[in-house]
Structures are given as structure tokens and as C-alpha cells.
Amino acid sequence: MKIGLDLTNLKGCVGEKDFQALLPRMTKTHEDLHSGSGKGAEFTGWLNLPSQTDKAFLAELRTLGEKVRKTSDCIISIGIGGSYIGIRAALDFLSREQKLPVYYAGHNLSAGYLQDLFAKLKNKRVAVLVISKSGTTTEPALAFRLVKQFMESKYSAAQLKQRIICITDEKKGALRAIANEQGYRTYPIADNIGGRFSVLAPVGLVPLAIAGIDVSSLVKGAQDAERELAQPGFATNLAWQYAASRYLLYQQKKSIEIMSFFYEEMDFIAEWWKQLFGESEGKEGQGIFPASANFTADLHSMGQLIQEGERNLFETFVVVKDTGHKLLVPKDKVNQDNFNCVAGKNLDWVNEQAYKATAMAHFEGGVPNMTITLPKFDAYTLGQLFYFYQKAVALTGYLMGVNPFNQPGVEAYKSKMFALLGRK
Amino acid sequence: MKIGLDLTNLKGCVGEKDFQALLPRMTKTHEDLHSGSGKGAEFTGWLNLPSQTDKAFLAELRTLGEKVRKTSDCIISIGIGGSYIGIRAALDFLSREQKLPVYYAGHNLSAGYLQDLFAKLKNKRVAVLVISKSGTTTEPALAFRLVKQFMESKYSAAQLKQRIICITDEKKGALRAIANEQGYRTYPIADNIGGRFSVLAPVGLVPLAIAGIDVSSLVKGAQDAERELAQPGFATNLAWQYAASRYLLYQQKKSIEIMSFFYEEMDFIAEWWKQLFGESEGKEGQGIFPASANFTADLHSMGQLIQEGERNLFETFVVVKDTGHKLLVPKDKVNQDNFNCVAGKNLDWVNEQAYKATAMAHFEGGVPNMTITLPKFDAYTLGQLFYFYQKAVALTGYLMGVNPFNQPGVEAYKSKMFALLGRK
Numbered sequence: 001m002k003i004g005l006d007l008t009n010l011k012g013c014v015g016e017k018d019f020q021a022l023l024p025r026m027t028k029t030h031e032d033l034h035s036g037s038g039k040g041a042e043f044t045g046w047l048n049l050p051s052q053t054d055k056a057f058l059a060e061l062r063t064l065g066e067k068v069r070k071t072s073d074c075i076i077s078i079g080i081g082g083s084y085i086g087i088r089a090a091l092d093f094l095s096r097e098q099k100l101p102v103y104y105a106g107h108n109l110s111a112g113y114l115q116d117l118f119a120k121l122k123n124k125r126v127a128v129l130v131i132s133k134s135g136t137t138t139e140p141a142l143a144f145r146l147v148k149q150f151m152e153s154k155y156s157a158a159q160l161k162q163r164i165i166c167i168t169d170e171k172k173g174a175l176r177a178i179a180n181e182q183g184y185r186t187y188p189i190a191d192n193i194g195g196r197f198s199v200l201a202p203v204g205l206v207p208l209a210i211a212g213i214d215v216s217s218l219v220k221g222a223q224d225a226e227r228e229l230a231q232p233g234f235a236t237n238l239a240w241q242y243a244a245s246r247y248l249l250y251q252q253k254k255s256i257e258i259m260s261f262f263y264e265e266m267d268f269i270a271e272w273w274k275q276l277f278g279e280s281e282g283k284e285g286q287g288i289f290p291a292s293a294n295f296t297a298d299l300h301s302m303g304q305l306i307q308e309g310e311r312n313l314f315e316t317f318v319v320v321k322d323t324g325h326k327l328l329v330p331k332d333k334v335n336q337d338n339f340n341c342v343a344g345k346n347l348d349w350v351n352e353q354a355y356k357a358t359a360m361a362h363f364e365g366g367v368p369n370m371t372i373t374l375p376k377f378d379a380y381t382l383g384q385l386f387y388f389y390q391k392a393v394a395l396t397g398y399l400m401g402v403n404p405f406n407q408p409g410v411e412a413y414k415s416k417m418f419a420l421l422g423r424k
Numbered sequence: 425m426k427i428g429l430d431l432t433n434l435k436g437c438v439g440e441k442d443f444q445a446l447l448p449r450m451t452k453t454h455e456d457l458h459s460g461s462g463k464g465a466e467f468t469g470w471l472n473l474p475s476q477t478d479k480a481f482l483a484e485l486r487t488l489g490e491k492v493r494k495t496s497d498c499i500i501s502i503g504i505g506g507s508y509i510g511i512r513a514a515l516d517f518l519s520r521e522q523k524l525p526v527y528y529a530g531h532n533l534s535a536g537y538l539q540d541l542f543a544k545l546k547n548k549r550v551a552v553l554v555i556s557k558s559g560t561t562t563e564p565a566l567a568f569r570l571v572k573q574f575m576e577s578k579y580s581a582a583q584l585k586q587r588i589i590c591i592t593d594e595k596k597g598a599l600r601a602i603a604n605e606q607g608y609r610t611y612p613i614a615d616n617i618g619g620r621f622s623v624l625a626p627v628g629l630v631p632l633a634i635a636g637i638d639v640s641s642l643v644k645g646a647q648d649a650e651r652e653l654a655q656p657g658f659a660t661n662l663a664w665q666y667a668a669s670r671y672l673l674y675q676q677k678k679s680i681e682i683m684s685f686f687y688e689e690m691d692f693i694a695e696w697w698k699q700l701f702g703e704s705e706g707k708e709g710q711g712i713f714p715a716s717a718n719f720t721a722d723l724h725s726m727g728q729l730i731q732e733g734e735r736n737l738f739e740t741f742v743v744v745k746d747t748g749h750k751l752l753v754p755k756d757k758v759n760q761d762n763f764n765c766v767a768g769k770n771l772d773w774v775n776e777q778a779y780k781a782t783a784m785a786h787f788e789g790g791v792p793n794m795t796i797t798l799p800k801f802d803a804y805t806l807g808q809l810f811y812f813y814q815k816a817v818a819l820t821g822y823l824m825g826v827n828p829f830n831q832p833g834v835e836a837y838k839s840k841m842f843a844l845l846g847r848k
Binding site for chain 2: 080081082084085107108109110111112113114115135136137138139141142144145146148149174175177178181195196255256262263264265271274275278279281282283284285286287289290291294295296297299300301302303304305306307308309310311312313323324325326327329330332334336337338339341342346347348350351353354356357358360361362364365407408409410412413414416417419420421422423424
């Protein structure tokens with residue numbers, strides 16, 4: 001693994017002895033997951049997905065991307081939840097690699113948002129991606145109606161056929177029916193991979209390839225993680241370490257985990273992580289509440305509470321070692337602010353010191369914390385990170401005794417909303 | 425008050441009887457705050473600030489704004505915490521009123537972020553606002569060094585004097601010294617108003633006026649709220665209702681409050697609220713953890729956990745009655761998605777149904793919730809909202825027995841960081 005995990009600041013809460021005590025259960029958990037004998041095994045298609053992704057498919061995506069970018073100035077990606085957050089997380093993280101602007105739709109029900117979007121893209125060459133397994137989820141379904149109307153004002157039916165791509169169920173559902181009827185190009189959403197586990201499936205790979213991301217490297221990172229994290233044992237398996245630490249902290253009434261990061265490129269990595277962990281664990285009256293902090297900004301907002309508030313928190317920092325950026329702090333003749341001590345230093349080096357100081361201060365303040373270290377903002381690293389988190393949450397879910405792959409509670413508001421909308 | 429508060433979905437957790445039982449303490453709390461006999465009374469300058477803001481000052485700001493907009497294409501606003509979030513919250517909320525783009529700096533330590541910003545503004549006419557009481561807070565101090573270097577590459581010293589405005593301490597501190605030396609225009613930061621309570625002070629009003637926001641309406645809304653919320657009593661005082669409800673829920677081990685909203689314009693209102701409440705209450709081992717959810721997107725990520733996870737949550741919805749936007753759902757001949765039931769309806773109406781369904785579903789799932797209703801996305805409403813929250817958090821802080829106006833824990837990481845930076 002190119003990514004690292006530092007558990008030093010769990011001292012006093014989680015240690016080697018605790019891991020050893022958990023070893024039999026952890027071993028069983030790992031076996032249950034890999035043998036398909038655990039809860040929700042019918043949704044573990046993500047487990048061996050990277051190694052099963054073939055090169056021909058990746059080559060096809062590269063060609064597709066080149067073709068779309070040649071004829072379009074941007075793409076509208078319609079989707080919500082697992083059909084939205086992972087894509088946005090990857091594009092934000094890899095923003096400097098991105099070659100085609102991606103605009104999102106179908107992740108809200110805001111008239112103003114779509115009006116602004118249409119006004120902005122009025123004179124652009126637009127391609128559209130619709131991502132929905134059923135085609136009947138309210139937000140993307142209504143957005144697709146409106147985006148289609150917008151596209152019809154710009155293009156003929158024949159042109160639309162070239163400009164709309166659907167990612168949907170292979171056989172059934174409303175979007176499949178629409179795609180078949182209209183002759184849109186499609187990519188499949190498999191039955192055995194849930195939305196929040198799908199960023200390394202076509203749901204994520206197709207839009208990322210179109211945006212110009214090197215999806216082969218992304219998959220390569222995930223493959224290497226898959227192989228390494230298939231090996232049981234606390235000594236080397238980072239997913240074991242992270243999963244067990246979280247579980248043990250939760251047993252100690254640490255009911256909130258804050259993912260803290262220091263670069264805005266990671267905003268949506270945190271959102272993706274929140275869905276993955278919140279939706280997988282948050283059931284049957286339990287689950288760690290996932291929150292995020294964008295440092296150092298949030299040190300000046302949430303910092304006080306983290307340092308001295310209720311001690312029901314633990315924290316996981318995600319830091320990037322080599323950001324690839326350099327901006328040196330200028331020297332000031334008068335030095336009123338007294339910061340000539342860092343003149344000539346890279347600003348990102350100062351940021352790194354802020355991380356070190358914060359991890360130490362929060363630990364001393366009673367917030368146990370871990371640090372995930374990423375080498376770079378690149379696709380290979382991201383592939384490892386995505387897979388690592390997926391593997392870890394499956395393990396914690398099993399340790400907690402829940403099915404980490406379902407989401408029965410999401411239906412509650414939907415059925416009430418359908419009643420209010422008069423939809424049968 | 426033009427804003428409303430609906431407590432229906434607190435049923436079973438907080439009711440009229442609980443309010444009556446709390447009445448003596450609440451009355452005392454209110455009196456302590458208004459008489460200046462409570463904790464941290466030296467920082468309650470915000471309490472009567474709106475009524476003390478005079479028209480001449482507002483007129484001056486209007487003129488300043490017109491002048492800056494005439495000579496600049498954009499402004500860089502340098503600040504962090506209370507010198508950043510409130511401004512951004514207001515501008516996002518009022519984005520359709522905004523006349524001048526505002527870019528932020530000094531809220532992070534990211535080299536890539538500033539490099540991108542400078543590249544973007546290279547050929548623009550730029551004005552700069554530096555907001556810092558001391559001038560020695562690391563993030564804005566270093567950002568100001570770098571922004572100054574960028575500005576010096578574009579402008580002469582004489583031009584800079586016209587383009588840089590400082591908001592800082594009236595007498596002391598590094599930024600005051602710099603401003604005096606260079607002859608920059610300044611606006612004051614008073615000693616008796618903490619950063620998170622300063623959005624209605626010059627810290628907020630100056631940048632908002634420059635951006636073209638109608639700050640007179642903002643202040644008018646706050647004035648009306650100030651007058652109304654000065655009257656004690658549960659029947660009519662919404663700040664009492666909100667403060668007491670939160671306090672009573674926290675007594676029942678509801679340790680996380682989620683602010684849930686349905687329009688992206690409110691993203692930073694939530695961030696501002698998180699700082700205000702987290703920093704005011706989060707001390708001495710207590711405090712409600714403030715989190716936010718951006719619906720309906722987050723119904724497809726955090727929705728499962730909210731519906732069925734650990735029952736340590738309560739939720740406050742903030743909804744906007746009249747968004748001012750209209751986009752009708754088109755009818756579809758084939759109706760594969762079965763949404764012709766809402767054809768011809770405004771998308772924002774569908775959003776409203778989503779809110780109603782969610783509030784009901786979460787209540788039934790064991791998440792007590794309240795709803796703050798805002799009439800519109802306008803400055804008057806926002807002024808009321810800002811003041812309402814400030815008043816409420818002061819009351820809850822006192823009920824919890826803490827000083828809601830200090831932030832001693834923020835120093836912990838700073839002192840460690842200064843050591844790592846070699847700063848004395």
C-alpha cells in the first residue's frame with residue numbers, strides 16, 4: 001500500500017492488546033466477507049471488482065472519453081447519492097488532471113440551481129450522462145426531464161442520440177426502457193454492487209474517463225489495495241487496523257468520527273466517506289456519526305468544541321505528503337506580524353506543521369486520533385483510498401453486527417413524499 | 425419576526441410543561457444577559473449592536489461600495505473564522521443580489537489554492553480587504569503577505585493605498601501598525617464583540633456593502649429581531665423557544681444537532697451556525713455537536729443513519745417559503761418514470777414536499793425536529809436570522825453554565841504550531 005495509517009494518537013484508548021483480543025472475531029469477520037457467508041453477501045460485488053476490471057473495457061473508456069471531449073465543451077452528470085458523490089469526490093481530488101468540465105444535476109430539487117445551470121450552458125456544446133439504476137428516483141428522474149427539454153432546444157433527435165449516455169440496470173427499469181426506446185448508449189449497473197460501493201464500477205469510471213481522468217491508474221491502485229487487503233492480519237492490513245480501531249472506539253462511547261483534512265480538494269472525499277460509513281453502519285439504533293472538518297478553516301470554527309467540548313469524539317486526519325505545489329512565504333522588511341520565521345518556506349509546509357500541531361493538541365485534549373497518509377493527489381492513490389475505505393466499512397459493519405450493504409431506512413421519506421406528490 | 429419556528433415535531437421530547445418548568449431559569453438567564461451580569465458580559469457588544477448602527481455609517485458604506493465596484497472587477501477578502509464564514513454565508517444566501525465577485529483568502533494554508541487564485545485574477549482589477557483583529561493570526565497574516573506581493577506586481581504603492589482596506593483593532597496590533605504605516609483605509613473591530621458574533625458589525629457590513637448587498641435591509645432585519653427578542657416569554661420569543669428546546673434535548677442525551685436545508689444557498693449559513701454554536705457551547709466537556717445536511721442530496725447519503733442509526737440526534741430544518749424561482753416539470757408522453765403526477769408543478773414545490781416528508785419520517789424514526797421558516801432569500805430575512813441565532817446561543821450557553829463568548833481551546837493548536845514554526 002502506498003497509503004499509510006498512523007495509530008500513535010490512539011494511545012490509552014486502543015492498543016496492540018486490544019487488537020489481539022479482537023483477533024478471533026476479526027479473522028471470522030474477514031472470512032465471512034471473503035467467503036460470502038456474511039450478511040448482505042449478495043451485494044459484495046465490489047470486493048473483487050478491481051481485479052475483474054479488464055483492460056479492454058478501460059481502453060474502450062479512454063476512446064469514449066476522447067470522442068466525447070472532441071464534440072463537447074462540458075458534460076452534465078445526472079445522479080444522486082452513490083451516482084453523484086463519488087464522481088465529484090474523484091474530480092475534486094484530481095482537479096488538476098481533469099480535461100472536461102463536469103456539471104452536476106439530479107442531486108437536488110432546486111429550480112434556481114437548474115435555471116442557473118441552463119443559462120450558463122446555453123451556448124456550450126453539452127453531453128449528458130444519466131446515472132440511475134431504476135430511473136425512478138425522484139431527483140435524477142425530474143432533472144433528466146428538464147435536462148432533456150433543455151437539450152431538445154439545442155439538438156435534433158439524431159444528435160441527442162450521440163450526446164446522451166445512460167448508466168443503468170442491464171435489463172429492467174424506467175431508464176433502461178427510455179434508453180432502449182431512444183437508442184442511447186448505455187453502460188451497466190450490476191445487481192451485486194450498491195450505490196455507495198460503485199465508484200470503481202462503470203458508475204464512476206465512465207464519467208471520470210469522459211472528464212479525462214486516467215481511470216487505468218485509478219483501477220490499478222484499487223487492484224493493488226484489493227490484493228494486499230485480502231491478506232488477513234493486524235500487522236499489515238490497514239483496513240483491519242482502521243476498522244478495528246473505529247469499532248473499539250465506538251465501544252468506548254466515542255460516537256462521532258471527524259474526518260479532518262487540510263486541502264479543499266478533499267471536501268467531497270469526506271462527503272463520499274460520510275455516505276459510505278453512515279449508510280453502511282447507521283442502522284438498528286447504532287452507528288458512528290460521520291462528520292468532517294476542513295482545516296485549517298474549521299480550526300477557527302469547530303476547533304474550540306473539538307478541543308474542549310463533550311469527549312464523545314474521535315478524529316481521523318487525512319493528509320497528503322507531496323501536494324505538488326510551491327508558494328514561498330515572502331520576507332517582510334518590517335515584520336510586524338512576526339512571521340519572518342517562515343519566510344522562504346513553502347506555504348504547504350506551514351500547513352503540514354498545522355496538521356502536526358493539531359493532531360497533538362487534540363490528542364492531549366482527549367480526542368484520540370488516527371492519520372491516513374496519502375503520497376499524492378493522483379489517480380493511483382485515490383484508487384487505493386476508495387478501496388481501503390470500502391473494505392474497512394464492510395469489516396466494521398460486520399463487527400457491529402449489521403448488514404453493511406443495505407439501506408432500508410432510505411425508503412421512509414420516499415414513501416411519504418410519493419404520497420404528497422400523488423405518485424402511485 | 426418574519427421568520428417562524430415550528431416545534432410540532434418535538435412532541436414527546438419537549439412540550440409546554442417543560443418550558444414552564446424552565447421558566448424561572450430562563451427568565452434569570454435572559455436578565456443576566458441583558459443586565460450584563462452573566463459570564464463574559466464584556467463580549468456582549470453584539471446584543472444592542474443593530475439598534476446602535478447609525479444611518480450615516482450605512483450611507484458611507486453604500487458610497488464605499490459604489491466606489492470600489494467602479495474601479496475593481498473583484499475583491500479578495502482575507503480572513504478566517506468569524507472574519508470569513510459569516511461574509512461567505514451572507515453572500516451565498518444573497519447570491520442573486522451580489523454585484524461584485526468576492527474571492528476568499530487567508531482561510532487555509534494551501535499553496536495550490538492561492539496559486540490558482542492569482543492565476544485567475546492576473547488580468548483583473550483587484551481590491552483587497554484584510555480582516556483580522558490582531559494581524560498575527562497565521563492564515564490571514566501569511567495570505568496577506570502573499571496577496572500583497574501579488575498586488576505589488578500589478579500596482580504602484582500609491583495605487584495600493586486606494587485598493588487595500590483593513591478591518592482591524594482601532595489602536596493596537598500588527599495589522600493596525602501596517603495600515604497606519606502604509607496609509608490604508610481602515611474600519612474598526614470593537615473589543616466587546618467576538619469574531620463569531622461580528623457579521624452584523626463592520627467585519628461583515630463592509631465586505632457585504634462592497635459586494636453590493638443592501639446592508640441597510642440586513643441591519644433593519646436585525647434591528648426588528650433585536651427589539652422583539654428583547655421581550656421575555658416563551659409565547660412570543662423564538663430565541664427562547666429554540667434555546668430552551670436545544671437545552672432540554674441535550675439533557676435527554678441528544679448530543680448532535682443537524683441543521684438540514686434544501687437549497688445550496690444555505691451551505692455556508694450552516695457553516696456559520698456551526699461555528700457560532702460549536703464555539704460558544706463546546707467547552708468544559710460539554711456542548712451539542714453541530715452538523716449539517718444538504719438535502720435532498722444528503723438524504724441519499726446521511727439519510728439512512730438519520731432515519732435508523734443511534735438515536736442521539738435531533739434536527740433543525742431551515743426552509744425558505746418563497747424561493748422566487750420557477751421551473752416547471754415537463755410532461756412526458758410515455759411517462760416511463762411515472763412522474764407525470766407532478767408535470768406542470770414547480771420543481772421547488774416538489775422540494776417542499778420532500779421537506780414535509782422528511783420531517784415527518786425523521787420524527788417517526790425517533791429524531792425530534794424543529795423547523796425554522798424563512799420567507800425569502802433576502803437581506804432583511806438574513807438579518808433576522810443572524811440575530812436570532814446569536815441571541816439563542818447566548819441563552820443556551822448560559823443555561824449550560826458556560827461562558828458562551830470565549831474560546832480558550834483555540835489556543836492549544838496555535839501554541840504548538842508556533843513552536844513548530846519557530847515563531848516566538
